[in-house]
Structures are given as structure tokens and as C-alpha cells.
Amino acid sequence: MFKMGSIAYTSGQPDLSHHINSKSRARHPSPLKEIIKFMGQDGMISLAGGLPHPSMFPLLNAKFDCLPPLSDPSIESNTVSLDISRNSTSGKLDLNEFLQYGSGAGNKKLLSLTRDLTERMHAPPCEYECLLHPGNTNAWSKVVGLLCEDDDYVIVDEFTYPSAQALWIPLGIKATPVSADEEGLSAKGLQKLLESWDEAKQGRKRPSVLYLVPVGSNPTGVTISLQRRREIYAICVEFDVIIVEDDPYYCLQYPQNTPSQHQPTQLLPPNEFLNTLIPSFLSMDIEGRVIRLESFSKTLFPGLRLGYFVANPLFTERLLRATEVETQDPAGLSQAFVLALFENWGVDGYLSWLQGLQLQYKTRKDWLISAFHENFVVLPAAKSPLPHAKGYVCCIQESVGGKLLPVFSFEDPEAGMFVWSKFYFHGVPRFTKLQGQSLEDPEQAFAQELWEAMAAELVLLTPGSYYHAWQGADKVSTVSRGAEPQSAHFRFSFATPSKEQIQEGVKRVRKVVGQLWGNAV
Amino acid sequence: MFKMGSIAYTSGQPDLSHHINSKSRARHPSPLKEIIKFMGQDGMISLAGGLPHPSMFPLLNAKFDCLPPLSDPSIESNTVSLDISRNSTSGKLDLNEFLQYGSGAGNKKLLSLTRDLTERMHAPPCEYECLLHPGNTNAWSKVVGLLCEDDDYVIVDEFTYPSAQALWIPLGIKATPVSADEEGLSAKGLQKLLESWDEAKQGRKRPSVLYLVPVGSNPTGVTISLQRRREIYAICVEFDVIIVEDDPYYCLQYPQNTPSQHQPTQLLPPNEFLNTLIPSFLSMDIEGRVIRLESFSKTLFPGLRLGYFVANPLFTERLLRATEVETQDPAGLSQAFVLALFENWGVDGYLSWLQGLQLQYKTRKDWLISAFHENFVVLPAAKSPLPHAKGYVCCIQESVGGKLLPVFSFEDPEAGMFVWSKFYFHGVPRFTKLQGQSLEDPEQAFAQELWEAMAAELVLLTPGSYYHAWQGADKVSTVSRGAEPQSAHFRFSFATPSKEQIQEGVKRVRKVVGQLWGNAV
Structure with missing residues (x-):
């Protein structure tokens, strides 16, 4: 029988080990790790390690000039220096710690920092561990390697x-x-999907992984509401x-302009600021799922290739096994930079940033x-020619008669980098013509x-079909x-352009x- | 039929696309990459990108103090500074290039450098590309994802x-x-393995991947000879x-002390130095395999988590597809550091280092x-009590009679960090006792x-069983x-201890x- 390490469930959390897929179950710790325990003994001489000697590393000192947490980026003189x-x-901080091979889990001080951040921001009600990873792209790859069997379904x-x-x-x-x-x-929709899942018809077991970008979603910009989060978690x-x-x-949740706070440039005290953020799924996770x-x-810079998992120790233990053989620690200079920055800024400084x-x-x-x-x-959708659309509708006016033609609807996001739009093609002459050509997908063709046509006019949007x-x-x-x-x-992305x-x-x-919507101005 | 991108074989290299496994074949470029082509057009305004704005990155300047290529590490004042x-x-170098998301392939200047290094060091006779990766652990993981089907055999x-x-x-x-x-x-042995492979008996097709650490192998320290390389390549x-x-x-091939060069501290001119290195498999790879x-x-420091593939463009194209969804670019600070170091040192300086x-x-x-x-x-094995052992034999002398008892043999490596030893248990009292206990594996038990016993005496070796x-x-x-x-x-590793x-x-x-070998002194 499969036994997963030394995880004991004393807290009443359910045993979720059946979610670990067959390949992840088959991972074993490297035998070399066994020796590491002995290496720390007083007076031990190790002729066992395979680490290069630090005297042969050419980097002696790293210095980073940074913005302070509360800065005007146009004033260059206002910098802090991390040595x-x-x-x-x-x-x-000792640079030596970041030049050598690591343990896979990441630098201990940085791990401790990620735990502090997690407590401050989410205070998870379940047992959890943090584990560094080299960015969410790789993190998601490791999670698929942990949970999904080939040919599974994933809910998205x-x-x-x-x-x-x-x-x-x-x-x-x-x-x-x-x-x-x-x-x-x-x-x-989620409830219906799960309760009506027909294993025989679908040829696969009911999906057991839900992938979400719950704040300022890419691409829709939507942030899942608190009430909806509770419903989804219960399901x-x-x-x-x-x-x-x-x-x-x-x-990247936008500051709320409530009547009592109409000066958005005035910073809130850190804990008050944290209270403005919507509770994460992690913060309501009593079961470790x-x-x-x-x-x-997105908060420092992408080139760091640095982030962390927060999860049930059952999962982080398996993710660590994958980390050891798939990536090892995130890059040392990235770890050193983030740790030095937090030592200078403090967590409160980061929250101000x-x-x-x-x-x-x-x-x-x-x-x-x-x-x-x-x-x-x-116009608000309800008052527009498309009363059942979501959010707002952008219209143009016919040159003759002045009738409003709807072009696209959008929702005003509460977070993130994106506005998602839905274009309506009804009555657009060229689309009508394409519809008459018995194409398989006239919508996609138009x-x-x-x-x-937009690219020819030198403006790029991202097609929704992606x-x-x-x-x-x-x-x-x-x-x-x-x-x-x-x-x-x-x-529409507004993150990069001026x-x-x-x-x-x-x-x-x-x-x-x-030009395309016909005789409109 | 499967067609692999735009790779044309005009050079007479064989088509090796059948080596790409089913999952790697099924990878498609991200549709987002299509848009990137348009982004470079003059006057284009992109509302399509999802990149955070660089004005919101807190790092302004990175400065690294390093050793010069020819340095005495004990003299601290002798440093070069990379800004x-x-x-x-x-x-x-513009730091901005290293803070933002990259393309997956890595910074263009760094890729160009890796190509220069490859030409200088290996001059591959086939068509090839370079592609950055975050260290050889991850690189090997991606190669397995490229070439191996589940349940395959790999030759090692x-x-x-x-x-x-x-x-x-x-x-x-x-x-x-x-x-x-x-x-x-x-x-x-390789020839025999391949020509006698019985698909029916083994239940799997003949192996088509050979994994090698050809210089200073971990653990054996062996460097494959030039003649052997040619034979292996031909097979x-x-x-x-x-x-x-x-x-x-x-x-990390050791300098050769030939009679004309008995001053090992005197550096060779770069091209003469390169001629002392054993030709790589890549350097003889006329087929792109x-x-x-x-x-x-090992040459700069492990915390960089940075290296590169050199391979047939057929393979690098698929490895790039995996990189896009599994890791993205290696960390930006690592890329910036290496590039700045090479701009200061020069390739010749690196060769001196x-x-x-x-x-x-x-x-x-x-x-x-x-x-x-x-x-x-x-003693040399031939003159030792174990004339058929390899290399040298370390013996101890019996306290009574002075007879030589062989303990272990080893080979004197030509490269790397390791000496591999083979211990002989014949006649060792405790081992003889274990043999009498009808254990499944008395060798492993002893x-x-x-x-x-060595760990209790505060010395650690790495067990060969690993x-x-x-x-x-x-x-x-x-x-x-x-x-x-x-x-x-x-x-035995000699890389880290003093x-x-x-x-x-x-x-x-x-x-x-x-203590264990009985009545020996």
C-alpha cells in the first residue's frame, strides 16, 4: 500500500493522498539526500558531496540599486542599495548561500519569508507548507505532474x-x-458539471482538478466575488x-474609492490595506485542498523567475520530489535579490509598494x-441596445438617422491588466456576407x-479564440x-502601452x- | 503525416524526426507568439501584450564584483566590476532586457555567445542551434520529454x-x-546490446537513447577516450x-604534464588550450544525433541555474516548445551576469579562467x-595481489607476516571531481560471517x-549502490x-573538502x- 512520507493528520483534515497521480506516487527521494543528514554532524569530514568548491566561483559581491517602497520613479536619486x-x-545575507547548489526547497530564510507573507495575507486555516518554484509557468507544470493522469479532464x-x-x-x-x-x-455551472458527470459516457472519471485565475483573470479580467468563492469551495x-x-x-486589485477615501494616493496602514483584498481560496481552505x-x-519583475507554492504538506512533499529532479532550486541571484529587498523594505514596505x-x-x-x-x-448594458449584455456596451451612431449600433460590450475590471470585450457582428455587412458562404465558423472568419483590419491600421488586440x-x-x-x-x-491589455x-x-x-460596421460614422 | 516546422535538410543530414516522442510531437506553438511578429512593425500600437510595465520594476541597477580570469583568489583588491x-x-548591456518576460529561447546576445563558445570549443560538423535552459537537471528532464516514451529503455x-x-x-x-x-x-558491450536486442523478449523496441557523462563521469571519474568515442558514435x-x-x-579536464610543459601554472594560449581538450561527441556529429x-x-557557479542545449534544430525547436510551457527563459539576473562577465573577460579570458x-x-x-x-x-594493479583489478590497488599489511591485503582499487581520473573505488571483501571476517547468513545480498549488507562504521568515525563516502x-x-x-x-x-569526492x-x-x-579487515595493522 502506498504511504506518503511522514504526514500525520491530527488536525482533522481529510486524507487527500488519492489525488496524487501514479507517476508522482512513484517518485522517491534521492538517496544522496540521506547523506546530507550526516553532513551536519560536528567534526564530520565529507568526501561524499559533489559540490564545486566556492573558492572557484568568480562572483564576490552583488549590489542592487532599487526603488524604495514609496517612490516616485521619476526621481532617480531616491534609491536604496542592497549589498x-x-x-x-x-x-x-551571505552571498555564498546563493551561489552553491540548494536543497530543492529553496533558501531557508526565503522560505521563512514566504511563510510570513502567507500568514499576513491569507492566514490559511489548514496545515500548509511553502516551497519555492521558478515561476508560475513551471509551478503549474509541476501541479499537472502531481495531480493529472494522462487523458484526464481539468475544469477551467x-x-x-x-x-x-x-x-x-x-x-x-x-x-x-x-x-x-x-x-x-x-x-x-460547476455543481451541474460535477453532479451530472457520466463516467461511462465521458470515458473518464469525474474531474477532480479545478484550475482558476481568481483575481483579474487572464483574459477576462474578472475577480471572483467572495460569495461565489464560498460557493465554489463548498462544491x-x-x-x-x-x-x-x-x-x-x-x-493588483485596484484601490476602492469609497466615499470616505476619495484620496486614492493616500496609503492605508498595512493591515487595513490587507483587509481591502478579497479573501483567497487559500484563506478559506479548512481541508487543505x-x-x-x-x-x-507581477509585483517585482518577471525575469526573477521566482515564486512559491502554498499547499498541503502532502502535496508540497511530492512537489519537492519533482523539484529535485526537474528543476532544483530557483536561481540563486533571484533568491538573494528578493531576500535582500525584503530585508530592506520589510514586509510592511512591500505592502506599501x-x-x-x-x-x-x-x-x-x-x-x-x-x-x-x-x-x-x-452605455450601461441595461440602457443599451443590448440590454442582456454584461457590463457596458460601446456603440456607434449611424450617420443617417443617428441610430445606435452596438459594437462591443465590456466589463470594468476590479484587478489586473486586462479588459475583456465581446464584439457583436449582427448586421455587419461583411459578416452577413460570410454567413451566406456556408463556412463552418463564420464568426471566427470575421x-x-x-x-x-486592425493590424493593418496598426493596432493589435488579442483574439479571444486564443x-x-x-x-x-x-x-x-x-x-x-x-x-x-x-x-x-x-x-485589451493596458499594462504596457502609454x-x-x-x-x-x-x-x-x-x-x-x-469602416466595417457599414454606414456608421 | 507528421511534419516538423520548417526544418529543411539540404545538408544531407538524415531526418531524425522519428525520434521525437508522441507527446512532444503534439506540442504547438502558443498562438500568442503569432502576435509577436506584428508587434515589431513601425508605428504599431499593441494592446495585445500581457507584460507588466517596466516602470513598475523596483530594480534600477545591478553591480557585480568579480574575479578577473587570471586571479589569485586570496587577493581581494584584484576585482573587476560589472555594472x-x-x-x-x-x-x-541594458538591464531592462533581463527584467521582463523573455521569448523562451533566451536573450539573443547570450544565445549568440553560446554559439560562439560552441564554435570555438566544438565546431560541430552538422547544422545545430543553441537554446538556453535553467541547468542540466532541467535540460535532461526536457530531453526525456522529447525522446522517451513511457516504459522505454535508456542506455546508460x-x-x-x-x-x-x-x-x-x-x-x-x-x-x-x-x-x-x-x-x-x-x-x-554497446554493439552487443543493440544487435542482440530481442523486441519480443524485452517487450519494448530497441533502445534509441544513449545517456552519457563522457568526461570525468559522475560517479566513475572516467573520461571516454577519443578512439572509444569514435567507435561509440559509429555504433x-x-x-x-x-x-x-x-x-x-x-x-574540468586536468592539464597534461607533458615533458615539454612541466610548469602547469603557465597558461597555454587559448587555441592551444582548446587543443588539449578531448573532442566532444558533438564535435564528431556529422548526422545531428x-x-x-x-x-x-561547474565553471562559474551552480546558483546561476543556467546552461544551454546544443542540438539539431529539429530537436531545439521541440525543446523550445516545451520551454515555453514548462519553464520559460532562465532567470534574467543569471543571464545578465553571464553576459556581462563575458563582455568583460572575453571568450579568451573565460578560457584562461x-x-x-x-x-x-x-x-x-x-x-x-x-x-x-x-x-x-x-600498487599498480598488475603488481598488486589483484592483478586483474583496474588502475591501482590500495593494500594494507597484515600485522603478523606482513602479507599485503587488498582493500580497494581505484583509477586516477583525468577530469572532474571524483575518484571511484572498488572495495574487495574477500576474507574480511565480518563479510564472511554475513555470507554465511544466507542473506539475499551480503555484499550490500556489508x-x-x-x-x-566510517560515518561513526566521522568520514563520509558515497555508497556505490546509489x-x-x-x-x-x-x-x-x-x-x-x-x-x-x-x-x-x-x-570519493575531492571537490569541497580542504x-x-x-x-x-x-x-x-x-x-x-x-578494524574491519581483521588482524591487519
Whole structure:
């Protein structure tokens, strides 16, 4: 019988070891690790290690000049300096620790920091461990290697980050999508999917992994509401589903402008700030069934290739076994930089930095929404020609008669980098013509032409088709996916372009729409 | 039919695409990559990217103080300083390039450098590409993901690095080992294995992947001779086998003390130095069937987590697809450091640094061999009580009669960090007793007791059993593996301990041997 290490469940958490797939179960610790225990003994001489001698490492000292947590990036003189030396004394970081091979789990001080951050931000009610990883791309790859058998189904949002899927499509894994509304993934949809799953018909067991980007989702920008989170968690308990909470945008939730706080530039005290963040799935995880993927890519910088898992020790132990043979520790300079930065900033400083980030992303989002208003007639959906659309509808006015034609709807996001839009093709002359050509997927054909027309006008959006949940080669077209006819999605990103580029970009979108939407101005 | 991208074979190289396994074939480029082509157009405004804005990255400047290539590490003042700034001008490295998400392939300048290094060091006769990876552990994981189907066999040396095997044991892959002599893997053994492979009997197709650590092998320390390399390559051509050349110790070949060069501290000119290095498998690869794993872990430092593949473009293209969804680029600070170091040192400076390294490792190896001489009677095998052993035999003298008892044999390595030893248990009282107990594996039982006795005496070696090729759970014992009875291996590492520790460590080994080998002094 399979026994998983030394994990004892005294806390009443359920035993979730049946979620570990056959390959992950078959992993054994490296025998070399056995020796490491002995190496620490007083007076021990080890002729057993295979580590190169640190005297042969050419790097002596690393120094990083950084912004302070509360900074105006235009003032260059306002910097803090992080110095990391070899064999440093007086309790400072020792660069030697970051140049040598690590244990797989990551530097102990950095692990301790990730635990402090986790307690401050999520205070998980279950037993958990942290484990470093080299970015959420790799983290998700390891989680698939932990939980999924080939040919499994994974539950995802109907619009899902394509690289997350590209990883597992070659394994024969398919998505079983659940639709979402403005509060996020539909709890009813999830419930229905799970309770009506027919193993015989589907040829596979009921899915037991739910993959979510729960804040500022890529691509939809949606943040799952607190109430919806509770419903989803309860359903996952009922149907024994593991929730993979891939949450790189968690700290990019926009500051709330409540009447009492109409000065968004004024920072909140750290704990008050933390209270403004929506509770994570991890924070409500009494059973240890949430695997949270944390990343510094969006809060510090992506080139670090550094993040961490927070999960049930049952899972982190297996993830560590995979780490030992698949990646080893994240890069040492990245670990040293993050640790030195936190030693200088403090966790409270980091929380201030995050508030600055939030404001910057909100400002950028507002630039895009303003550009919509400058170029379109923007109406709340209920008052628009498409009363059943979600959020807001951007319309243009017919040159003759002044009738409002809906072009696309969008929702105003509460977090992240993206505005997700749904374009409506009803009555658009070229689309009507394509419909008459008995194509398999006229919506996709027109969306492609629309994208190309925008690219010719020198503005790029991301086609929504990139984000369709992969249900197999036979479920790609608009009809076969069961998607709404005469429509297609596009993603607007406001993270990278300047204010002027955003304004000019939306103006170009408007120009192309004017050309294609017929006789509109 | 399966068509692999745009690789055209005009050079007469054979098409090796049948080596790509089913999962790797099923990988598709991310659709997002399509958009990147458009992003570079003049005047294009992209609202499509998902990259965070660089103004929100807190790192402004990185400065690394390093040793010069020809340095005395004891003189601290003798350092070079690498400064990497944001938005730097005048052709210097721009830190911005290393903070943002990369393309998966790695920084272009660094890729270009790896190509320069490859041309200088190996001048491959086939078409090839370089692709960065985050260390050889991950590189080997990606190669298994490229070439091996679950339950395949992989050809390895009978003693193989355990983490390389730990990766694929859970996939059901097994080793099919080939024995080695002082010139490395036996070409005859390889030939016999391949030509006598019985698909029906083995239940699997003939193995088509050969995994090798061809220089200073871990654990055996053996470097495959040039003649043997040619024989092995020819056999791999004949039987259509892909050679995975995992070569982290390539640059740790010890300087040769030929009569005309008895001053090992005098550096050779770079090209003359390169001529002293044994030609790699890559350098003789006219067919594009070598996948070479290069690492900076042993030549700069392991915490970089940075290396590169050199391989047929057919393979690097598929490895890049895996990189995009499994790891992304190696860490940016590691890439920036290596590039800045090479810009300062130059490739010739790096080649000088390597000569310094070689000398240091050779010096360390000599410390160990000297310690053997100080504690044992060391004889060439032919003149020892074990004339058929390999290399040298360390003996002790009986207290009564002065007869020489052989304890272990070893070979004096030409590269790397390890001396591999074979202990002989014949006539050792405790071993004889264990043999009488009808144990399944008395050799392993005694080797374990010997290891524990040494650990109790505060000296650690690495048990040879860690390196046994994994042939399945039924082929673990000495007898079932077909290994020589009354013997077991241990690995001595001289990379990390000091001279004094090496001397004292071997003294402790001698003490334990004195206790266990009966009435010897």
C-alpha cells in the first residue's frame, strides 16, 4: 500500500493522498539526500558531496540599486542599495548561500519569508507548507505532474490562459469548461458539471482538478466575488475537487474609492490595506485542498523567475520530489535579490509598494476606459441596445438617422491588466456576407478579418479564440463550442502601452469599426 | 503525416524526426507568439501584450564584483566590476532586457555567445542551434520529454548519476546498462546490446537513447577516450541511436604534464588550450544525433541555474516548445551576469579562467591520491595481489607476516571531481560471517555496515549502490545485477573538502578498514 512520507493528520483534515497521480506516487527521494543528514554532524569530514568548491566561483559581491517602497520613479536619486557579499558577518545575507547548489526547497530564510507573507495575507486555516518554484509557468507544470493522469479532464473557466492548456494538451488532457458571469466562474455551472458527470459516457472519471485565475483573470479580467468563492469551495468539498489557485494578479486589485477615501494616493496602514483584498481560496481552505501558486513576476519583475507554492504538506512533499529532479532550486541571484529587498523594505514596505502598484494599474485601466468613452457612446448594458449584455456596451451612431449600433460590450475590471470585450457582428455587412458562404465558423472568419483590419491600421488586440478552453479538435468552432452566435471576443491589455498609445490605439479600433460596421460614422 | 516546422535538410543530414516522442510531437506553438511578429512593425500600437510595465520594476541597477580570469583568489583588491543599468546607452548591456518576460529561447546576445563558445570549443560538423535552459537537471528532464516514451529503455553506463534516473523511473523507463573500462563505456558491450536486442523478449523496441557523462563521469571519474568515442558514435549511427552528451565536467579536464610543459601554472594560449581538450561527441556529429547539455554550474557557479542545449534544430525547436510551457527563459539576473562577465573577460579570458579551474581541481585530486599513498600501500594493479583489478590497488599489511591485503582499487581520473573505488571483501571476517547468513545480498549488507562504521568515525563516502543503473525492482542485488561478487563501490569526492580534511578523512577510512579487515595493522 502506498504511504506518503511522514504526514500525520491530527488536525482533522481529510486524507487527500488519492489525488496524487501514479507517476508522482512513484517518485522517491534521492538517496544522496540521506547523506546530507550526516553532513551536519560536528567534526564530520565529507568526501561524499559533489559540490564545486566556492573558492572557484568568480562572483564576490552583488549590489542592487532599487526603488524604495514609496517612490516616485521619476526621481532617480531616491534609491536604496542592497549589498550582498561573500562571507559577510553581522547577520547580513551571505552571498555564498546563493551561489552553491540548494536543497530543492529553496533558501531557508526565503522560505521563512514566504511563510510570513502567507500568514499576513491569507492566514490559511489548514496545515500548509511553502516551497519555492521558478515561476508560475513551471509551478503549474509541476501541479499537472502531481495531480493529472494522462487523458484526464481539468475544469477551467470557458476562457483560459492558453499556455496553461498548451502544457497539458499533449498529454491528452482536455478542458471541461464552466461559464462565468461578472462574479466569476458559475457555481451552478460547476455543481451541474460535477453532479451530472457520466463516467461511462465521458470515458473518464469525474474531474477532480479545478484550475482558476481568481483575481483579474487572464483574459477576462474578472475577480471572483467572495460569495461565489464560498460557493465554489463548498462544491469542491462536496465533490472532492482540488483547487489550483493561480493568482499572479492578487496584489493588483485596484484601490476602492469609497466615499470616505476619495484620496486614492493616500496609503492605508498595512493591515487595513490587507483587509481591502478579497479573501483567497487559500484563506478559506479548512481541508487543505487548495494549491496556491504565488509569483513575484507581477509585483517585482518577471525575469526573477521566482515564486512559491502554498499547499498541503502532502502535496508540497511530492512537489519537492519533482523539484529535485526537474528543476532544483530557483536561481540563486533571484533568491538573494528578493531576500535582500525584503530585508530592506520589510514586509510592511512591500505592502506599501503593492498599494503603489495597484494605483498605477488602476490609472492605466482608467486610461483605457476613458478612451472607450472618447471614441464610442458607452452605455450601461441595461440602457443599451443590448440590454442582456454584461457590463457596458460601446456603440456607434449611424450617420443617417443617428441610430445606435452596438459594437462591443465590456466589463470594468476590479484587478489586473486586462479588459475583456465581446464584439457583436449582427448586421455587419461583411459578416452577413460570410454567413451566406456556408463556412463552418463564420464568426471566427470575421473575427480574423477584423483582427487583420486592425493590424493593418496598426493596432493589435488579442483574439479571444486564443483563450477558448480546449475541449478537443472537434469542439473548436463557435457552434460546436456552444458559444453565442454572431459574436467573438477580444482582449485589451493596458499594462504596457502609454496613455497616448492607449488613446491612439482605441481611436484606430474605432476607425476600423467605422469602416466595417457599414454606414456608421 | 507528421511534419516538423520548417526544418529543411539540404545538408544531407538524415531526418531524425522519428525520434521525437508522441507527446512532444503534439506540442504547438502558443498562438500568442503569432502576435509577436506584428508587434515589431513601425508605428504599431499593441494592446495585445500581457507584460507588466517596466516602470513598475523596483530594480534600477545591478553591480557585480568579480574575479578577473587570471586571479589569485586570496587577493581581494584584484576585482573587476560589472555594472548593468536600465536604459543604458553606448552599446552596454541594458538591464531592462533581463527584467521582463523573455521569448523562451533566451536573450539573443547570450544565445549568440553560446554559439560562439560552441564554435570555438566544438565546431560541430552538422547544422545545430543553441537554446538556453535553467541547468542540466532541467535540460535532461526536457530531453526525456522529447525522446522517451513511457516504459522505454535508456542506455546508460552501469554506474549512473542517480538524479538522472530518478527523473524517469516514475515514467516506467528502465536502464539498460553497458559496462565500462578505463577508456569509458564499452563499444563492444554497446554493439552487443543493440544487435542482440530481442523486441519480443524485452517487450519494448530497441533502445534509441544513449545517456552519457563522457568526461570525468559522475560517479566513475572516467573520461571516454577519443578512439572509444569514435567507435561509440559509429555504433549509434548504425543503430540509429541519439546520444545525450551531459557534459558538465568537460572543462574540468586536468592539464597534461607533458615533458615539454612541466610548469602547469603557465597558461597555454587559448587555441592551444582548446587543443588539449578531448573532442566532444558533438564535435564528431556529422548526422545531428548528439544533444549536448552545457552548464555554467561547474565553471562559474551552480546558483546561476543556467546552461544551454546544443542540438539539431529539429530537436531545439521541440525543446523550445516545451520551454515555453514548462519553464520559460532562465532567470534574467543569471543571464545578465553571464553576459556581462563575458563582455568583460572575453571568450579568451573565460578560457584562461578554465585553465585556472583545471589546475585547482587537479591539485585537489592529487591531495586525495597522496592521502591514499600516505595511508595505504598503493600498487599498480598488475603488481598488486589483484592483478586483474583496474588502475591501482590500495593494500594494507597484515600485522603478523606482513602479507599485503587488498582493500580497494581505484583509477586516477583525468577530469572532474571524483575518484571511484572498488572495495574487495574477500576474507574480511565480518563479510564472511554475513555470507554465511544466507542473506539475499551480503555484499550490500556489508557495504552498508562499512559505510556506517566510517560515518561513526566521522568520514563520509558515497555508497556505490546509489549509482547502480535502475533495471527494475527485481535487479537490485549484487547477484541479480550480475555484478562481481565480494565487492562494492564507493565514490570519493575531492571537490569541497580542504587538503587537511582530505588527509584526515582518508586517515579515518584507513582506521575503519584496520578494524574491519581483521588482524591487519
